[in-house]
Amino acid sequence: MLRFLLIGLPLLILFLIAVAFGALNKQAIPFDFLIGEVTLPVAVLTGLFIFIGFLLGLLSMLGKQLSLRAENRKLRKELSARETPNA
Numbered sequence: 001m002l003r004f005l006l007i008g009l010p011l012l013i014l015f016l017i018a019v020a021f022g023a024l025n026k027q028a029i030p031f032d033f034l035i036g037e038v039t040l041p042v043a044v045l046t047g048l049f050i051f052i053g054f055l056l057g058l059l060s061m062l063g064k065q066l067s068l069r070a071e072n073r074k075l076r077k078e079l080s081a082r083e084t085p086n087a
Helices: 002-024 042-086
Strands: 028-032 037-041
Touching: 002 042, 028 042, 037 042
Parallel strands: none
Antiparallel strands: 028 037
């Protein structure tokens, strides 16, 4: 129950805010890419940019995560090598 209150309830509130934002912002705006132009609603563009930002954030953390895993693996091997002769 506590997990729902700490994780589920804020996500539910954010989802309801997003639905309200989408319902209130139906106007379409032109978005110019390098190769063409697309007319999309404000809510769709906002969601698209939030998703792209989320993916970029995950990719930026991925490199550090992989290096930390490699360092952790190296330290575990070093620790097991030090413990083996003492046993």
